[in-house]
Amino acid sequence: MFTDVFSTFIFPKETDTSYVLLSPDLPLSLQAFTLCMKVASVLPTNREIILFAYRTKDYDELNMWQEFNGTFSLYLSGPGVSFTLPALNTFGNHMCVTWESQSGLIAFWVNGKRSLRQVLRPGHRIQPEGTVILGQDPDSFLGSFEKAQSFVGEISNLYMWDHVLSPSVIERVYLDYSFPKGNIFDWQSLSYKCTGDVMVELWM
Numbered sequence: 001m002f003t004d005v006f007s008t009f010i011f012p013k014e015t016d017t018s019y020v021l022l023s024p025d026l027p028l029s030l031q032a033f034t035l036c037m038k039v040a041s042v043l044p045t046n047r048e049i050i051l052f053a054y055r056t057k058d059y060d061e062l063n064m065w066q067e068f069n070g071t072f073s074l075y076l077s078g079p080g081v082s083f084t085l086p087a088l089n090t091f092g093n094h095m096c097v098t099w100e101s102q103s104g105l106i107a108f109w110v111n112g113k114r115s116l117r118q119v120l121r122p123g124h125r126i127q128p129e130g131t132v133i134l135g136q137d138p139d140s141f142l143g144s145f146e147k148a149q150s151f152v153g154e155i156s157n158l159y160m161w162d163h164v165l166s167p168s169v170i171e172r173v174y175l176d177y178s179f180p181k182g183n184i185f186d187w188q189s190l191s192y193k194c195t196g197d198v199m200v201e202l203w204m
């Protein structure tokens, strides 16, 4: 008896039509989160690259980008912060973002190592009833995509928790070894729907 093990989303080319819709296991009403994924891309760094987009009807609630200048940024419905980090590459970086509302402290983690911390929107709560997509930046609810902001490359090992994981747990997420199930998104039981030209790699 074999079970399909779902391995990677492959976005083979620049489009304004291809994306993956993710269904969270919990509503994204959040005062903290840890978001992790492995990302490989060889897109030029003088181009915006959307890495994760969570949008409600009127707002981009939680968006992660690589920016024109190669920095990485995270926006929470308006305000954002950017971080200078190792560039995306063909072999893939394991990236996490942690944020919690009380202090507003936010950090990126690359291959298990934490960036310096910045402060973003203390007291803020991320609102539920939106849609999470990979591959495109929606300027309206599930629409108005721009090809020049699309993601091209591979995304795997996507997990999200409604709290900040400890450094030792993030290290284990990076090593893909013995860590708690993602209570918002868990790569081992991810509920998703692909639209357009997105390939899903499955191992038997």
Ligand SMILES: [Ca+2]
Residues within 6 Å of the ligand: 137, 138, 139, 144, 145, 146, 149
């Ligand atoms: Ca856009």
